[in-house]
Amino acid sequence: MIMFTCSAQHAAVNHGQYDIYAWMPNGPTTMRQPPPKYKDQVTEKYIMNTLPLLDTTLEAMLISRLLSHVPKDFVPLGQYADHVANDPHMREPVKKFRNKLKAIGATIEKRAADQEFPYMYLHPDHMENSIAI
Numbered sequence: 001m002i003m004f005t006c007s008a009q010h011a012a013v014n015h016g017q018y019d020i021y022a023w024m025p026n027g028p029t030t031m032r033q034p035p036p037k038y039k040d041q042v043t044e045k046y047i048m049n050t051l052p053l054l055d056t057t058l059e060a061m062l063i064s065r066l067l068s069h070v071p072k073d074f075v076p077l078g079q080y081a082d083h084v085a086n087d088p089h090m091r092e093p094v095k096k097f098r099n100k101l102k103a104i105g106a107t108i109e110k111r112a113a114d115q116e117f118p119y120m121y122l123h124p125d126h127m128e129n130s131i132a133i
Contacts, residue, residue, distance in 0.1 A: 007077050011127040017068040022061050028052055029060040070126075077101060077127040 021027045030052045036042050052060070078098045079085075085094050101124035112118030120126055 006130045007127045008122060010131050011121050015068050015070075015121040015126065017064040018061070019068070021064040024051055024057045024060065030056055075129045077124050077129055079129060 028051055031050050033050050078101045105124045108123045
């Protein structure tokens, strides 16, 4: 459960934040008036008066960009320090785990090949061994 939470779940929740929230209507950080109760009340002016102001929007975009940015010290899932990967008791389990990750990655790449907007956030090569905040 710890490995899942610190790798796959974190990648699924974290890595796509900017892609989703860079367009403010996908997830406005604030709304300046309540949402309409009826569809026929919605006008462009109502929407513009409801969405956050430009400075608030830019701050939210910056935060989502920083949170979803891949760090320079990124360590992919399945990559371990030499003393772990070369330990005689760990060598085979690590090799087996890496092979499973490669197979999962190949499946994801195959599915993504014909998609206009592929979901690559859970590709093992794009997941970290742990949460790096």
